[in-house]
Amino acid sequence: MTATVPPYAGAGNLIYRAAHVPRFRRAEGSYLYAADGRRYLDAEAANGTVAWGYDKRILQDALAYCEDMPALPSFCESDLRLEVLQRLERLFGEANDTPGRVELDLGGAQGMETALRIAFSAVGPGTVVVFEGAFHGRSGVTSMLSSSPRYRELLAAWGLEVVRLPSPDCGRCPHSAARTPGCTSGCVAAATRWGSELSGVGGTGFNRKVSAFIFESVQNVGGMAEPDHVLLRAAVDHARRNGAVIIADEIFTGMHRTGPRWGFQRAGVTPDVVVASKALTNGAAALSAVWAREPLADPTTYRPGSHSSTYIGIPHALGVVRAVLDRWDGWADPAADMDGLADRMSARLRKLQAAHPDLVSDCRAFGGTARLVLTGDHAPALRQLCLTADSDAGLIVASTGMAPDVINIHPPLVINDPDLDVMTEVLDQALNALRETVEARP
Structure with a gap:
């Protein structure tokens, strides 16, 4: 099921390919804020572009x-x-x-x-x-x-x-x-x-x-x-x-x-x-x-x-x-800091893998990038479940048609540990919801 496309919007782009399409009004740090007031942690960094997070001072x-x-x-x-x-x-x-x-x-x-x-x-x-x-x-x-x-x-x-x-x-x-x-x-x-x-x-x-x-x-x-x-x-x-x-x-x-x-x-x-x-x-x-x-x-x-x-x-x-x-x-040692970010993401993803061995087969992080390899072609469904998770925040992650068994994670490079904890919490909830969906299939 895909979202209803407004009559004035072209349907050939990638926006309206899912039922849930948030409409964002502002952004700050690693978060986007939707018109309904819900916030979303962007662990995709606007397709990898927002290395420095959402910082309006750059435009100024x-x-x-x-x-x-x-x-x-x-x-x-x-x-x-x-x-x-x-x-x-x-x-x-x-x-x-x-x-x-x-x-x-x-x-x-x-x-x-x-x-x-x-x-x-x-x-x-x-x-x-x-x-x-x-x-x-x-x-x-x-x-x-x-x-x-x-x-x-x-x-x-x-x-x-x-x-x-x-x-x-x-x-x-x-x-x-x-x-x-x-x-x-x-x-x-x-x-x-x-x-x-x-x-x-x-x-x-x-x-x-x-x-x-x-x-x-x-x-x-x-x-x-x-x-x-x-x-x-x-x-x-x-x-x-x-x-x-x-x-x-x-x-x-x-x-x-x-x-x-x-x-x-x-x-x-x-x-x-x-x-x-x-x-x-x-x-x-x-x-x-x-x-x-x-x-x-x-x-x-x-x-x-x-x-x-x-x-x-x-x-x-x-x-x-x-x-x-x-x-x-002005960043003193970004390469070393990215190694640290990879370690922190790896630790969290390994815990998810251990908690969900039936759904997660592998994980790896390098720099500000990580992959969560699933046991089946569940990435599109998991991506949507992250957006609609029953938590204080939604989560934006990526999945692609060429690798439907992989969730791509690439947050702003300036993401902090509390935000990584939010990412992990939402992924955990989404994986639990995915399990229910998979088990309910005939």
């Missing part, structure tokens, strides 16, 4: 940076944009120990398309390799990269050739018969066999070759699955040997969401191009940043005018980024 600071210039004519420059670009490049370049250049775009999918433009400018258009379970957007191009065929039913860039490596999720990988954590030599071989005459995918000895390998350090939509580090390093090394540009999709995982500044640092890999977005604006503006090591985005390689957008230089979004970067610069 951003306005001070851009109020004298609310718009910028196309093909013009500003001191504000140059400052933001320079500060962003430092965040990327330091992690990769090499200089680069930063392009801006409007959102995650647009940033991924810009990354492909940069890669194709350098090595020529060709095949793109991704993992099963990948999600890189829903635009015509990025829907081809994303795993679910649902994203390609109405619009797709059919001319783009995409090859999918086996799932990096050990629970779903066909090469892990025991379904135990950790990759085997067979997993590595399966991810690095392309490029041969028999594989159907060209390597260095072929004119039609792989131009880009794209990966997520943690697959958000794929159920918070982290590729084994040995597997990921082998896949990156193989792609690089075959001349492919390595693109890290850090749209969700970037800026300490999984612990270090960038998720790829967990596996010890160095990409050629990095796409970031969500944590750069705290959800207050649409913007993505694409970093490319020199000389990939040099104007002699990636020519000026290769891409353009009316709102890429909009001062409002740049002001938001500057205000958010100010906060990141």
Whole structure:
């Protein structure tokens, strides 16, 4: 059953897919407040964007940076944009120990398309390799990269050739018969066999070759699955040997969401191009940043005018980024603090697993991200039960069509222990209600 869609609202978005759709009026800290007065703890952080919680001072600071210039004519420059670009490049370049250049775009999918433009400018258009379970957007191009065929039913860039490596999720990988954590030599071989005459995918000895390998350090939509580090390093090394540009999709995982500044640092890999977005604006503006090591985005390689957008230089979004970067610069040791947050979430989730062994098969937290693996495809139902739980607060968590047995948890990175206790209490109540629902089924 889905909610009644107002006659003036489009039905093609994701809002009205469930019976209970709260209408929010304000937000503060880690909570959203609905029109009926009920509060909801946001353990989804507005799809991972609200790293700093709901803090209206960010918008106030951003306005001070851009109020004298609310718009910028196309093909013009500003001191504000140059400052933001320079500060962003430092965040990327330091992690990769090499200089680069930063392009801006409007959102995650647009940033991924810009990354492909940069890669194709350098090595020529060709095949793109991704993992099963990948999600890189829903635009015509990025829907081809994303795993679910649902994203390609109405619009797709059919001319783009995409090859999918086996799932990096050990629970779903066909090469892990025991379904135990950790990759085997067979997993590595399966991810690095392309490029041969028999594989159907060209390597260095072929004119039609792989131009880009794209990966997520943690697959958000794929159920918070982290590729084994040995597997990921082998896949990156193989792609690089075959001349492919390595693109890290850090749209969700970037800026300490999984612990270090960038998720790829967990596996010890160095990409050629990095796409970031969500944590750069705290959800207050649409913007993505694409970093490319020199000389990939040099104007002699990636020519000026290769891409353009009316709102890429909009001062409002740049002001938001500057205000958010100010906060990141003031955080003494976010990586260590995220390790502490992971420990606190893990302790609570393990207690839930112990209390509900019939419903919870596994749990894991890394940084400000966690996964609660269920014993069946119960995640959509549990998500709704968290919203309507009989408690002082509702709880917002995530579930996806590609991993219906996993609850994704990624609260604001500034969440405190009392709020984590609220999260645990609501999850416990929702799991009890889920058990009643499951037991009542014929």
